[in-house]
Amino acid sequence: MRKGFWSTLVLGSALMGAVLxxxxxxxxxxxxxxxKELTFVFIPKVIHPWYDVVRQGGQYAVDEFAKQGIKINMIWDQPPQADVADQNQRIEANIGxxxxxxxxxxxxQATNVxxxxxxxxxxxxxxxxNSFCSPDFAFVGQKDSYGDGFDLGKYLADHIGGEGEVGxxxxxxxxxxxxxRIKGFKKALEAYPNVKIVFEQPDNDVLEEAVSLTENxxxxxxxxxGFFGCNASNPIGIARAVQNAGKAGTVAxxxxxxxPEAVDFVKEGVITALKAQRQWDIGYWAVKYMVAMNQNHxxxxxxxTGSRFITKDQL
Structure with a gap:
């Protein structure tokens, strides 16, 4: 019995040595x-100042890699308007x-995926x-857009005393x-039966449309x-229209x-509250991760990357 044990042990050791x-x-x-020099292409939803900050974060990462001897050509292929067909054409062309x-x-979501x-x-x-698409692709940004809308809906409802018309x-x-964000906002208002949504219109991420729609x-x-703006430009458009109508501080x-203009409106009391994403971080980490993918990491x-509240008291 003992002899068989040692024979098995020796044989096993020999086999292990053979595969080492x-x-x-x-x-x-x-x-x-x-x-080689790497080429990274960013395709946002539209030309917009919000993406300028994303680009700044990306450029910071590009400069860091340059110091390590890794050269990156960062290209931004931006649709002038939030047009699905235009964006998809740009995606398809860059795949080629x-x-x-x-x-x-x-x-x-459907066509992009x-x-x-x-x-x-x-x-x-x-x-x-920036805008989550599918769990099949790595995502950098604030994924909980629903939560942002919910938080702002509750904040607005509380601010107006739990009753009144909103847009x-x-x-x-x-x-x-x-x-x-719209879904989250509406869900929050379910707890405030005396708050009524009387106006809802798409502004297509165009500042001038946001001003005109708010005036109407x-x-x-x-x-x-009160009003809720679900993107980076329409709170500014809303605030301009509210201020021009002489209702700053009266209409939330x-x-x-x-x-920057939105933050100025917060300081002046025209905008009541914002939830701000960390778009600089988004650009920085997007570049970092694409380099890592090229290295097979x-x-x-x-x-x-989350979001945070901005109010006048905090400023």
């Missing part, structure tokens, strides 16, 4: 060195150019940012972040007590993000 050379590679051997990284802010899947199948390192500017009807709403609903305004599928 093949398994001696460490995980570091899986990493690919970067020996086979960049080293492709980052897309989804404007239309189809094209992003084609990009991935073509071997393009593909991520999404909504709904941005783009296909962008998932805009849609989810103020005329049609002279007793309106809540909305998204911290563009794994990356997180969901990097939640």
């Amino acid at each position: 050379p093949a398994s001696a590679e460490g995980q570091e051997d899986l990493i690919k060195p970067i020996d 150019r086979a960049p080293d990284g492709l980052a897309v802010a989804c404007l239309d 189809q094209l992003l899947t084609e990009a991935k199948e073509a071997g393009v390192n593909t991520i999404t940012f 909504i500017l709904s941005g783009s009807l296909t962008a998932t972040d805009h849609v989810e 709403a103020l005329q049609a609903h002279p007793n309106i007590k 305004v809540v909305g998204m993000d911290d563009l 794994t990356i997180p599928m969901d990097h939640n």
